[in-house]
Amino acid sequence: MTARALRVGERAVLVELDDGPETEAFHAELLRRRAAGTLPAVREIVPAARTVLLDGVGDPDRLAAEVTGWEVRPLPARVGGAIAIPVRYDGPDLAEVAGLWGVSVEAAVRIHTTTEFRVAFCGFAPGFGYLTGLDERYGVPRRATPRTAVPAGAVALAGPYTGVYPRSSPGGWQLIGTTDVVLWDTGREPAALLTPGTRVRFTAEASATAGRAAGGAR
Numbered sequence: 001m002t003a004r005a006l007r008v009g010e011r012a013v014l015v016e017l018d019d020g021p022e023t024e025a026f027h028a029e030l031l032r033r034r035a036a037g038t039l040p041a042v043r044e045i046v047p048a049a050r051t052v053l054l055d056g057v058g059d060p061d062r063l064a065a066e067v068t069g070w071e072v073r074p075l076p077a078r079v080g081g082a083i084a085i086p087v088r089y090d091g092p093d094l095a096e097v098a099g100l101w102g103v104s105v106e107a108a109v110r111i112h113t114t115t116e117f118r119v120a121f122c123g124f125a126p127g128f129g130y131l132t133g134l135d136e137r138y139g140v141p142r143r144a145t146p147r148t149a150v151p152a153g154a155v156a157l158a159g160p161y162t163g164v165y166p167r168s169s170p171g172g173w174q175l176i177g178t179t180d181v182v183l184w185d186t187g188r189e190p191a192a193l194l195t196p197g198t199r200v201r202f203t204a205e206a207s208a209t210a211g212r213a214a215g216g217a218r
Helices: 020-036 060-067 094-101 105-113 210-214
Strands: 004-008 012-016 044-047 051-055 083-087 117-122 129-132 147-150 154-158 161-164 169-171 174-178 199-204
Touching (some): 004 060, 012 060, 020 051, 020 117, 044 117, 094 105, 094 174, 105 199
Antiparallel strands (some): 004 012, 012 051, 044 051, 117 199, 129 161, 147 169, 154 161, 154 174
């Protein structure tokens, strides 16, 4: 793993990694060390696609020098304890995604529901997690023309990521299903159901019918 640490302001360090898997592994290592009490004082850990920001650092120079020398193990394929999110696979883009994958709609649903995902980082909207886990051959492009309104609970794909829209908003991801699970609730602690490092599995609701998705509007 190649890590580059940069000072940000007086109390923060930005760690740059080469790719998404390295970033996720480094973030997991930070959480492991914090849980074990071996991580120097850090107020907040904020992962992104290829960086991790450490804010509220007691000694930024020392931490920056230390983290670049860590030996970070790759993430294990499965660690258990995943949150289950039930989905109606009725999205208007499901048939198109299946076509891009070169499989049937039923097989596309099976691929999605047999994959264990991990929240790599959050952004775009409160409660929106960027989930990794699908094999790279299942990456799909964003829509050429974004929708002006995507409903809350829409389960969507773009590039290597799966995401669930926590509220209605414009969006250009490929919509494959819908869930009633609340992703963002200010009355809950924490408000976000999906936080970086969380493991997730999607389950197909019994009432969902792939045939409906195959004839959906685009």
